[in-house]
Amino acid sequence: MWSFLASFIPRAVLQGMPLLYGSTGEILTEKSGNLNLGIPGIMFVGAISGVSGAFIYEHSVGAANMSGVLAILIPLLCCLIGSFLMGLLYCFLTVTLRANQNVTGLSLTIFGTGVAQFLGGSLIKLTHAQATGVASITIAETVKYFSDGNTPGWLAYSGIGIALLTALFLRFTRKGMQLRAVGENPATADAAGINVTRYKYVATLVGSMIAGLGGLCFVMECAHGTWSEPRIDQIGWLAIALVIFTTWRPAISIFASIMFGGLLILSEHLNPPIGIKELYTLIPYVVTLIVLIFVSLRKKRENLPPQSLGLAYFREER
Amino acid sequence: MKKIGNLLPFEIHIAKRSGIPTWKAWMIRGAAILIALLLCAVITIIITKMNPVTVLESMFxxxxxxxxxxxxxxxxxxxxxxxxxxxxxxxxxxxxxxxxxxxxxxxxxxxxxxxxxxxxxxxxxxxxxxxxxxxxxxxxxxxxxxxxxxxxxxxxxxxxxxxxxxxxxxxxxxxxxxxxxxxxxxxxxxxxxxxxxxxxxxxxxxxxxxxxxxxxxxxxxxxxxxxxxxxxxxxxxxxxxxxxxxxxxxxxxxxxxxxxxxxxxxxxxxxxxxxxxxxxxxxxxxxxxxxxxxxxxxxxxxxxxxxxxxxxxxxxxxxxxxxxxxxxxxxxxxxxxxxxxxxxxxVAMPDGVSLDKNFANMLMSIILFFIIGCEFFINYKLHYSRHPKKEE
Missing domain, CATH: 1.10.3470 (ABC transporter involved in vitamin B12 uptake, BtuC)
Structure with missing residues (x-):
């Protein structure tokens, strides 16, 4: 039993961290009143940007000449830029052009998934043009700078730090409170002299970058730097569900993410007979459903979403 | 922080339209789709480095x-x-x-x-x-x-x-x-x-x-x-x-x-x-x-x-x-x-990479971005005016 827990818990933590990044990013975004359903796509793009950057660096200088700083910075920067651009696209459409947030988010997810899978697939085909049946690329050298294998590495642990910082920011700083005001009632915030558009942009962009790091974390640590049609979209959707589960609290999301991470890998760990495994895989989704229903049954004021969530703000329309 | 709007030589003011003739709305949508299709064509040409006619031919x-x-x-x-x-x-x-x-x-x-x-x-x-x-x-x-x-x-x-x-x-x-x-x-x-x-x-x-x-x-x-x-x-x-x-x-x-x-x-x-x-x-x-x-x-x-x-x-x-x-x-x-x-x-490119469903999804969502974006120009009207002289 103890040996089981000793191997299970670190892996549950590891699997939970991409979820934590995703949900922290989405909480920050939703606090500004933007419902970003594009998180799965953003995580995908963040991941493939990081992987492409690492891949190009690794193959251009060779394993022997790689410097540790660059091996970490290149994927990290590429990931941040990729997810920043995705966030910018979302912001421009929903805040500046006041497009419907649900549709924009959904198409952003389809867009991001398409871009990432196409780029990833092309990278695979370019490197294995002759070999058939090979369906993955590995950035084995870069991964060494991220984690040692089965225990969470520094990128995973930073997720906890970012979640805690976000929680403190939202609760105790002036900017955090103004951000929450924008999400609750942009017209009132506007009248109080808060620049609604700027807050929405900054919160969504930072949120996207945090979520993008979750994608990178998934590939670098959970998948050990191997890219073969990863199921990042699944992680992204669960992250959005976690936002509701934790009632918009990043600090609670730390524990919730680890719990869901555990549920995600339960089927691999218990090693059930073939077939039954598919039922274990069902558990996180059923739990999410039950949680969704349960949360909607309890109607306490502090558990409600930001009041203007999902609505575009236009100053002259009151 | 300097406002981005101040960098432009004119000021943009947004006002809600009370209504727009249907033909005008469809003109805007048509223009958006046209621009989106052109953009898709450009992206395809850049990625495949092939003649667009050849690409279309093999798709057909x-x-x-x-x-x-x-x-x-x-x-x-x-x-x-x-x-x-x-x-x-x-x-x-x-x-x-x-x-x-x-x-x-x-x-x-x-x-x-x-x-x-x-x-x-x-x-x-x-x-x-x-x-x-x-x-x-x-x-x-x-x-x-x-x-x-x-x-x-x-x-x-x-x-x-x-x-x-x-x-x-x-x-x-x-x-x-x-x-x-x-x-x-x-x-x-x-x-x-x-x-x-x-x-x-x-x-x-x-x-x-x-x-x-x-x-x-x-x-x-x-x-x-x-x-x-x-x-x-x-x-x-x-x-x-x-x-x-x-x-x-x-x-x-x-x-x-x-x-x-x-x-x-x-x-x-x-x-x-x-x-x-x-x-x-x-x-x-x-x-x-x-x-x-x-x-x-x-x-x-x-x-x-x-x-x-x-x-x-x-x-x-x-x-x-x-x-x-x-x-x-x-x-x-x-x-x-x-x-x-x-x-x-x-569509197979010379270097062994071929386009796929994901690529099509990517282009399709670009078209959709243009369509949902252009609704803004149907619902709102933009007024341009010169900057008023700075009072200082």
């Missing part, structure tokens, strides 16, 4: 060159169009249902289950009963099972939404994964008695009942023994569905209620529309239609797997929005999408 060859490919292409258009039609009533109501993937899959699953267990029954293995009679018994069963399963998958999120305002986007999404895992489980599970195992090897089903005497029941007939004609029934069914749904949304009382609820739930309830009932009813309809498409897929392909829907439940949402919920527009959008998705596979 992959989808329309011979009779067999034309049938398959038409069938794929029909399925995508069918799912898009099915999601439309719910979306028009602003019910964010992204569960079409699961609703179609569970419908297909139910139809396949009927086909499978019928194949083990003595009646269907009786050689004295003709194939036509067997099919006449089996098809209605499959149809009812598929529609029922799809409707159930649509009903659950709507019920919780209308009762307790449970988030429908995530609810329907989780239902997708649940349907997916159920199908995977049935295919992989080894615990049934030998003759009730869904697949011999636990990975793929193959043609349902292929090892049994009742092989072939439950699949659509080929007309005149021509290959590809088994797709005729799904194509005709979706064609009929297009007309019916167009009439339903445009002229029926239900259709009117759906659009009022979509515009504003408050207006609807003030007008005496029972909003919750409309939501549940419409989602049951939406799910049932998805289930119907699942039946058509299983009937035409004679098999089931976990990726039988292949992401089309999500693409259908794009098709529906791109066409502004207009069934006639959806015919063209799904044709374009299928052409891009399956044509792209035929």
């Amino acid at each position: 060859n992959g989808t329309f060159s011979v009779a067999r490919k034309r049938w398959i292409t038409l069938y794929r258009v029909a399925i995508l169009l069918g799912i898009s039609l099915a999601v439309t009533p719910a979306f028009k109501m602003r019910f964010w249902n992204i569960g079409a993937e699961g609703q179609v899959l569970i419908g297909a699953f139910a139809a396949a289950a009927c086909m499978f267990y019928a194949g083990r029954m003595p009646f269907f293995n009786d050689p004295t009963v003709s194939m036509t009679v067997k099919n006449l018994v089996l098809f209605p069963c499959m149809l009812i099972a598929a529609i029922g399963a799809g409707a159930l998958w649509g009903f659950l999120p709507a019920f919780f939404k209308s009762r307790w305002n449970t988030n429908e986007t995530l609810f329907t999404l989780m239902m997708n994964y649940i349907a997916l895992q159920i199908v995977k489980f049935m295919i992989a599970f080894r615990g049934f008695p030998e003759r009730y195992l869904w697949s011999a090897n636990g990975t793929s089903v193959g043609n349902i009942n292929s090892g049994f005497q009742s092989f072939g029941i439950g699949t659509f007939p080929k007309f005149g023994d021509k290959p590809g004609t088994q797709y005729l029934i799904p194509i005709a069914a979706v064609g009929l569905l297009t007309v019916v749904l167009f009439l339903y949304l445009r002229f029926s009382k239900h259709g009117y209620e759906i659009s009022v609820v979509g515009e504003s739930e408050r207006t609807a309830s003030y007008a005496g529309i029972k909003v919750n009932r409309v939501i549940v009813r419409t989602m049951i309809l939406s799910g049932a239609l998805c289930g119907l498409i699942g039946f058509l897929i299983v009937g035409a392909e004679g098999t089931i797997s976990h990726d039988v829907v292949d992401g089309r439940g999500y693409t259908a949402v794009m098709v529906s929005w791109m066409s502004q919920f207009n069934p006639i527009g959806m015919v063209f959008s799904s044709l374009l999408l299928v052409f891009m998705q399956f044509g792209a596979k035929e």
Whole structure:
């Protein structure tokens, strides 16, 4: 039993961290009143940007000449830029052009998934043009700078730090409170002299970058730097569900993410007979459903979403 | 911090339009689509480094060159169009249902289950009963099972939404994964008695009942023994569905209620529309239609797997929005999408990389971004004016 827990818990933590990044990013975004359903796509793009950057660096200088700083910075920067651009696209459409947030988010997810899978697939085909049946690329050298294998590495642990910082920011700083005001009632915030558009942009962009790091974390640590049609979209959707589960609290999301991470890998760990495994895989989704229903049954004021969530703000329309 | 607006030589002021002539709105949309298509062309040329005419030619060859490919292409258009039609009533109501993937899959699953267990029954293995009679018994069963399963998958999120305002986007999404895992489980599970195992090897089903005497029941007939004609029934069914749904949304009382609820739930309830009932009813309809498409897929392909829907439940949402919920527009959008998705596979570049479905999805969402973005220019008017002199 103890040996089981000793191997299970670190892996549950590891699997939970991409979820934590995703949900922290989405909480920050939703606090500004933007419902970003594009998180799965953003995580995908963040991941493939990081992987492409690492891949190009690794193959251009060779394993022997790689410097540790660059091996970490290149994927990290590429990931941040990729997810920043995705966030910018979302912001421009929903805040500046006041497009419907649900549709924009959904198409952003389809867009991001398409871009990432196409780029990833092309990278695979370019490197294995002759070999058939090979369906993955590995950035084995870069991964060494991220984690040692089965225990969470520094990128995973930073997720906890970012979640805690976000929680403190939202609760105790002036900017955090103004951000929450924008999400609750942009017209009132506007009248109080808060620049609604700027807050929405900054919160969504930072949120996207945090979520993008979750994608990178998934590939670098959970998948050990191997890219073969990863199921990042699944992680992204669960992250959005976690936002509701934790009632918009990043600090609670730390524990919730680890719990869901555990549920995600339960089927691999218990090693059930073939077939039954598919039922274990069902558990996180059923739990999410039950949680969704349960949360909607309890109607306490502090558990409600930001009041203007999902609505575009236009100053002259009151 | 300096405002970005100050960098421009003029000031932009946004005002809401009170109304815009329909032709002007369509001009704006047309221009947006044109720019989007040009952008897509530029991206394709940059990535493939090929002559655009060659690219189009190979895409066309992959989808329309011979009779067999034309049938398959038409069938794929029909399925995508069918799912898009099915999601439309719910979306028009602003019910964010992204569960079409699961609703179609569970419908297909139910139809396949009927086909499978019928194949083990003595009646269907009786050689004295003709194939036509067997099919006449089996098809209605499959149809009812598929529609029922799809409707159930649509009903659950709507019920919780209308009762307790449970988030429908995530609810329907989780239902997708649940349907997916159920199908995977049935295919992989080894615990049934030998003759009730869904697949011999636990990975793929193959043609349902292929090892049994009742092989072939439950699949659509080929007309005149021509290959590809088994797709005729799904194509005709979706064609009929297009007309019916167009009439339903445009002229029926239900259709009117759906659009009022979509515009504003408050207006609807003030007008005496029972909003919750409309939501549940419409989602049951939406799910049932998805289930119907699942039946058509299983009937035409004679098999089931976990990726039988292949992401089309999500693409259908794009098709529906791109066409502004207009069934006639959806015919063209799904044709374009299928052409891009399956044509792209035929475009092989010199360096061994080929375009694929993901690439087509990418281009399609670019077009959609332009379409949803251009609504801004339909709803709002921009005024330009010179900067007033700085007072300092």
